[in-house]
Amino acid sequence: MLYLRLVRGYRIADLGRWLLTAGAAAAVAALLLRALGRALGEPSGASVVRLLWCLPPLAAVGWFAAVAARALPTARPERITGLTAAGAGPSSIRTLIAGEIALACALGSGLTLLAFLVLRNDIAGASLAPAVGLGLPLPAAAPVTLLFLVPLAAGASAAAAVRVADALPGQPELPHRTGFGFGALRLALPTGLVLIGLALELYGLRPGAAQDGRPVDLPAGLGTTSTAALLGWAFAALGLALLTAPLLAWGGRLLALGRPTPLRLLAARGLTAEAPRLGAPLAVLALSLSAGLAAVRYWARRPGTVEAVPAVEAALIVGCAVAAVLIRAAQIRNSRRSVTAALLQLGAAPRLLLGAAVLRTAAAGTVLLVTGGLTAALAAGALR
Amino acid sequence: MSAAPPDNDVLWARGIVKSHHGTPALRGVSIGVRDGEVLAITGPRGSGKSTLLGCLSALLPVDDGEVWFNSAPVHTLTRAGRERLRRDRFGFVGSEPHLVPELTARENVALPLLLAGAGHKAAYGSATEWLERLDVADCATRRPGELVQSQRQRIAVARALAPLPPVVFADDPTAPLHREAQDQVLRILVTAARSHQLTLVLATHEPELARFADRTVALVDGRLATPVAPVPRGASPVSAGR
Numbered sequence: 001m002l003y004l005r006l007v008r009g010y011r012i013a014d015l016g017r018w019l020l021t022a023g024a025a026a027a028v029a030a031l032l033l034r035a036l037g038r039a040l041g042e043p044s045g046a047s048v049v050r051l052l053w054c055l056p057p058l059a060a061v062g063w064f065a066a067v068a069a070r071a072l073p074t075a076r077p078e079r080i081t082g083l084t085a086a087g088a089g090p091s092s093i094r095t096l097i098a099g100e101i102a103l104a105c106a107l108g109s110g111l112t113l114l115a116f117l118v119l120r121n122d123i124a125g126a127s128l129a130p131a132v133g134l135g136l137p138l139p140a141a142a143p144v145t146l147l148f149l150v151p152l153a154a155g156a157s158a159a160a161a162v163r164v165a166d167a168l169p170g171q172p173e174l175p176h177r178t179g180f181g182f183g184a185l186r187l188a189l190p191t192g193l194v195l196i197g198l199a200l201e202l203y204g205l206r207p208g209a210a211q212d213g214r215p216v217d218l219p220a221g222l223g224t225t226s227t228a229a230l231l232g233w234a235f236a237a238l239g240l241a242l243l244t245a246p247l248l249a250w251g252g253r254l255l256a257l258g259r260p261t262p263l264r265l266l267a268a269r270g271l272t273a274e275a276p277r278l279g280a281p282l283a284v285l286a287l288s289l290s291a292g293l294a295a296v297r298y299w300a301r302r303p304g305t306v307e308a309v310p311a312v313e314a315a316l317i318v319g320c321a322v323a324a325v326l327i328r329a330a331q332i333r334n335s336r337r338s339v340t341a342a343l344l345q346l347g348a349a350p351r352l353l354l355g356a357a358v359l360r361t362a363a364a365g366t367v368l369l370v371t372g373g374l375t376a377a378l379a380a381g382a383l384r
Numbered sequence: 385m386s387a388a389p390p391d392n393d394v395l396w397a398r399g400i401v402k403s404h405h406g407t408p409a410l411r412g413v414s415i416g417v418r419d420g421e422v423l424a425i426t427g428p429r430g431s432g433k434s435t436l437l438g439c440l441s442a443l444l445p446v447d448d449g450e451v452w453f454n455s456a457p458v459h460t461l462t463r464a465g466r467e468r469l470r471r472d473r474f475g476f477v478g479s480e481p482h483l484v485p486e487l488t489a490r491e492n493v494a495l496p497l498l499l500a501g502a503g504h505k506a507a508y509g510s511a512t513e514w515l516e517r518l519d520v521a522d523c524a525t526r527r528p529g530e531l532v533q534s535q536r537q538r539i540a541v542a543r544a545l546a547p548l549p550p551v552v553f554a555d556d557p558t559a560p561l562h563r564e565a566q567d568q569v570l571r572i573l574v575t576a577a578r579s580h581q582l583t584l585v586l587a588t589h590e591p592e593l594a595r596f597a598d599r600t601v602a603l604v605d606g607r608l609a610t611p612v613a614p615v616p617r618g619a620s621p622v623s624a625g626r
Contacts (some may be wrong), residue, residue: 178486180527259504262495273486342482345443346496346543347471350463352443 013075013330017068018104020323024064025150027316028057031309032146033116033132040133042140053219056312060288060320061150063155065101067281069158071331072097081169092166097162102155109147114338116143146349179249179275187250190242194374197236201378204228219310222298222383229382236378240371241287245279247367248272255363265274265350266343267359274332281328282368285321290376298383393452394419394583395440395551400449402435406606409435411606412449417551422584423576424597432606434555435589440585441474441553442466453551471500475544475552477573479559481536483543489515489535490524493542498562500547501556514542518572534565541569547574558593570596 031054039047073080073093083093119132129135204226215224252272256265292314299306343353395417402410407495409432417423417440427433439451442458443466451458453469461469471478475496482490490511493599498508515521517540521607528536544552555571570586574596577584586597594600602609 178527178529180486262498265491265495265498266484269484269491271487338482339484340483344467345470345476345478345482346499347467347469347474348499349467352499 003107009205015326018100021061021065021068021101021104021154022108022111024061024316024320025105025154026112027312028054028061028150029109029112029147030055030116031313032149033143034309035110036146037116037120037131037133040136040138041130042150053313056154057316058141058149061105063284064320064327065105065154066157066161067327068099069097070161070163071327071334072165074334075164077169084169087329088244090164093167094159094162094164098155098159101149101158105151105154106147109150113143113147179245179252179272182246182249182275183384184248187243187359188285190239190246193239194236194243195239197232197234197239197378200231200235201229201382203383204230204232205384218234218383222295223302225382225384233378233382237290237375240375242281244283244286244367244371245275247371248279248282248364249275251363251367255359262348263340263355263359265354267363270336270356271360271363277332277363278328278364281321281325282364283371285318285325286368286372286375288314288317288321290372291379293376294379297380391582392418395585396452397440398450400439400446400451402432402439402444404435404445409606410439410452413603413606413608414449414607415440415601417583417585419579420578420581420583421599422577422586422597422616424594424600425585425587426591426594426600427587427589427603427609429589431603433589433603435606437553437555437585437587441476441551442469443476447508451489456462465533471496473550475547475549477540477544477552477554479556481528481533481540483536483539485528488527489520489531489539492528492539493546496547502547511542511547514546515539517576520540533560534562534569536570537561537565538572541573545573545580545582548580548582551585552578554578554584554586556588557586558588558590562585566593 030050033052035047035050038050080093083096088096116132119128120134120138216227216230217224249272252268252275254272255268255271260268295310295314299311340353343351393416396415398414399412400410400414411583412430413436415436425433425436439446442451442453442461445466446459449459452489453473458466458469483489484495487495490508493511493514495509497510498504502510512521512524516525518541520535520538520542523531523535523539528539531539537557541557544554552573557573558569561569570593573586574584576582584605586594588594
C-alpha cells in the first residue's frame with residue numbers, strides 16, 4: 001500500500017500513460033466480453049475464432065505496457081534512487097512497475113465488466129442484445145477469467161521488459177548495443193526476405209492467377225486472396241520490419257557522409273546510436289499502420305463491407321503502436337539528459353540541439369515512410 | 385554603479401550569492417583570477433566549489449553579485465550571450481568526462497572547434513594533435529563506451545584544451561582517476577595552460593593537488609575561508625577545561 005502513495009507524485013505525462021493503459025485495457029476487455037456474450041447465444045466453432053481475434057489487441061496492449069515499463073526508470077531516475085535508498089531492490093522495483101500497469105489494466109477491465117453487466121440488465125437494445133447475451137444465464141467464472149487475462153498479460157510483459165540495470169540507482173546507463181555494430185549482414189538478410197516476399201506476391205498476382213481455385217478467405221470483410229500473395233506479403237512485411245533498425249543505422253551513416261557540420265554530425269551519429277532502441281517500435285508502427293491503411297482503403301472502395309469490430313481492433317492496435325513510439329522517443333530523450341547537459345556546457349546552442357533532433361526525426365520518418373509505404377503497397381496489392 | 389575590475393584580473397567576481405532551489409551554495413564570494421595564472425580552489429565536498437566554477441564560467445546565472453570577464457559584465461548577459469561566451473572563451477573539464485557517447489574520441493575533441501565555426505580540416509587536425517599530447521591517440525576512432533575511465537577523462541581534457549580558450553575551468557578533473565593518472569592529467573593540464581598562456585581555474589577537494597597551482601583559495605560552506613589567526617594556548621574555555 002505504501003507503494004500506491006507514489007501515485008501522489010504523478011505528473012501529467014504519468015497520468016496520461018496511466019489513463020491510456022486503462023483505456024486500452026477497457027477496449028480489449030470489451031472485445032473479450034463481446035466474444036463471451038456471442039458465445040452464450042451460439043456456442044460453436046465461430047465463437048472460438050471470435051475469441052482468438054481478441055489476441056492481436058491483447059498483444060498490442062502488452063506491447064504498449066512493455067515499452068512503457070521499460071521507459072519508466074529513465075523517466076524518473078531520482079525515484080529509483082529514493083526507492084533503493086528505502087530498501088527496494090531491482091526485483092521489487094520491477095514488481096512495482098508491473099503491478100502499477102496491471103492495476104491500470106484491472107481498473108479498465110473492471111469498468112468494462114460493470115458496463116457489460118449493466119447492459120445485460122435489460123438495457124441493451126436489439127442491436128446489442130446478442131453481443132451481451134441478453135437473457136441468457138452468465139457463468140460467473142467466465143467473465144472473471146477473461147478479465148484477468150488483460151492485467152496478467154500487461155503485467156507480465158511489463159515485468160519482463162524492465163531491465164535490472166535500469167532498476168539500479170545512478171546514471172541511466174546508455175545502451176551498450178548501438179547501431180554502429182550493424183554490419184552489412186544485418187541489411188542483407190532482411191533484404192533477402194523482402195525480395196522473396198516480393199517474388200511470391202508477384203507470382204500470386206500474375207495475370208491468370210485468379211483461376212488458381214484455392215483462395216484464402218480473409219477476415220473482417222476483406223474478401224479473398226491467393227495463398228502465394230498472402231505468404232509473400234507476410235515475408236516482405238517481416239523482412240521490412242527486421243530491416244527498420246539497420247536502415248535507421250545506415251541512414252545515420254549516410255547523413256554523416258562527407259564533411260558534416262555539427263548539426264549533421266550530432267543528428268546522424270545520434271540516429272545511428274539509437275537505431276536498435278528506435279527500430280522495434282517503429283517497425284511495429286509501420287506494420288500495424290500499413291495493414292490498417294490497406295484495410296481502410298479496401299473498405300472505402302467497397303461500401304458496406306466495413307464491420308465495426310475489426311475497425312475498432314485496428315484503431316486500438318495502431319493507437320498502441322503510436323503511443324509506444326512516443327514513449328520510446330521520450331525514453332531516449334530522458335536517457336540522453338546528461339549528454340544534452342554536456343553539449344550545452346560546451347556552448348552548443350539549444351537551437352542547434354533542437355535542429356539536430358528535428359533532422360533525426362525527419363530521417364527516422366523517412367525510414368518509416370519507406371518501410372511502412374512498401375508494406376502498405378504490398379498489402380493493398382494482396383487485398384486487391 | 386560598480387567599480388571596474390583591476391586590470392590584471394581576467395576574471396573577477398564580487399559578492400556572488402547562489403542557491404540551488406533554496407539550498408544556499410555560495411554566500412557572498414569575492415574572487416579575482418589573474419591573467420595566465422593557475423588558481424586552485426580547494427574545499428571539502430559541498431563547500432560550493434562546483435557552484436563557484438559554474439558561476440564564473442557563465443554556466444549558472446548568479447542570484448546576487450557581479451561577475452566580470454575581460455572588463456565586461458557576465459552577470460547581465462542573456463542566456464544566449466552566456467552560451468556564446470562559454471563557447472568562444474571558456475573551456476570546461478568536469479569530474480565526469482561527459483563525452484558524447486555516439487561520437488568517436490576525435491569527433492568529441494573536434495566538436496567545440498566545429499561549434500565555434502572552425503573548418504573541418506583544422507578542427508580534426510587539432511583534435512588529433514591534442515589526443516597525441518594526452519597520450520590517447522590510439523583511441524581516436526573509438527567511442528567512449530569502448531574506453532576506460534582514465535582514457536575518457538584525458539579525452540575530456542583534450543576537448544577542453546583543443547580550442548585554446550583563454551580560461552579553462554577544471555572542476556575536480558582528477559576525481560575519477562587513480563593517483564598516478566591524477567598527477568599526469570593535472571601536469572598535462574597545467575603545462576598546457578602555462579605554455580599557451582591560458583588561465584586555469586582548478587577546483588579540487590584534495591589539498592595536496594593544489595601544489596600545481598600558483599595560488600590557492602579555500603572555500604568553506606560557501607564562503608572564502610579567512611586565514612585563521614593562531615589561538616594562544618589555554619585561551620579558549622574548551623581547551624582550558626581539559
